[in-house]
Amino acid sequence: DVQMTQSPSTLSASVGDRVTITCRASQRISTWLAWYQMKPGRAPKLLIYKASILESGVPPRFSGGASGTEFTLTISSLQPDDVATYYCQQYDSDWTFGQGTKVEIK
Amino acid sequence: QITLKESGPALVKPTQTLTLTCTLSGLSLNTTGVGVGWIRQPPGKALEWLALVYWDDAKRYSPSLESRLTITRDTSKNQVVLAVTNMDPVDTATYYCAHRDPTDCFDVWGQGTMVAVSS
Numbered sequence A: 001d002v003q004m005t006q007s008p009s010t011l012s013a014s015v016g017d018r019v020t021i022t023c024r025a026s027q028r029i030s031t032w033l034a035w036y037q038m039k040p041g042r043a044p045k046l047l048i049y050k051a052s053i054l055e056s057g058v059p060p061r062f063s064g065g066a067s068g069t070e071f072t073l074t075i076s077s078l079q080p081d082d083v084a085t086y087y088c089q090q091y092d093s094d095w096t097f098g099q100g101t102k103v104e105i106k
Numbered sequence B: 001q002i003t004l005k006e007s008g009p010a011l012v013k014p015t016q017t018l019t020l021t022c023t024l025s026g027l028s029l030n031t032t033g034v035g036v037g038w039i040r041q042p043p044g045k046a047l048e049w050l051a052l053v054y055w056d057d058a059k060r061y062s063p064s065l066e067s068r069l070t071i072t073r074d075t076s077k078n079q080v081v082l083a084v085t086n087m088d089p090v091d092t093a094t095y096y097c098a099h100r101d102p103t104d105c106f107d108v109w110g111q112g113t114m115v116a117v118s119s
Helices: none
Strands: A003-005 A010-011 A019-025 A033-038 A045-049 A060-069 A070-075 A083-088 A100-104 B001-005 B018-025 B033-039 B048-053 B060-061 B068-074 B079-082 B093-100 B106-109 B113-117
Touching: A003 A033, A010 A070, A010 B060, A019 A100, A033 A060, A045 A060, A045 A083, A045 A100, A070 A083, A070 B033, B001 B093, B018 B033, B018 B093, B018 B113, B033 B079, B033 B106, B048 B068, B048 B079, B048 B093, B079 B093
Parallel strands: A010 A100
Antiparallel strands: A003 A019, A019 A070, A033 A045, A033 A083, A060 A070, A083 A100, B001 B018, B018 B079, B033 B048, B033 B093, B048 B060, B068 B079, B093 B106, B093 B113
16 A cells, blocks of 8 residues: 655644645655645645646646655645645555645734 | 436444445446446545446456455446445445546546444
């Protein structure tokens, strides 16, 4: 099984800050990595796939990066609407999610 | 526009079998490349992928739960059904179905259905 280790578990930042969430895979998964946004009471939303490709309609302040088995989700300028929990997911071998990062406004 | 809607019981007793239905709209289960998966989220915990069925009836299961899961499709109703046997309170969760897109991600999700396991 591919394990995904996501950090931090909680992130508190100010509006306008640049924030980065990291996800590390237990083995090489190429760039088969997606990021999802979850808000309470709403269906998860696909933000990024293939590590860095923005899903249609997602604001360009979101971006994804990859280096070996380490992946990042960056929000260039945090907005109040970005308060949510973010999950990474590998899909190289079945599907495995990270533990999630809760993003809050300071 | 693709939409998915989960349905099933809100409460089951320990040892019972849970049966959940996902109704797909806007896309036929017979369409080449289509896949529908089930994912769950226990309260306060992370998402966990459970199972997926493809347009050609191929199936994949989470290795840790495979012995308890059965996923089937009913193309006449455009529905995907997940059965989970021997339910336990640790299986209390919101269960989601989702469309697997050609990139192998889940691009459209249902709203989820909350299932509690309690006697």
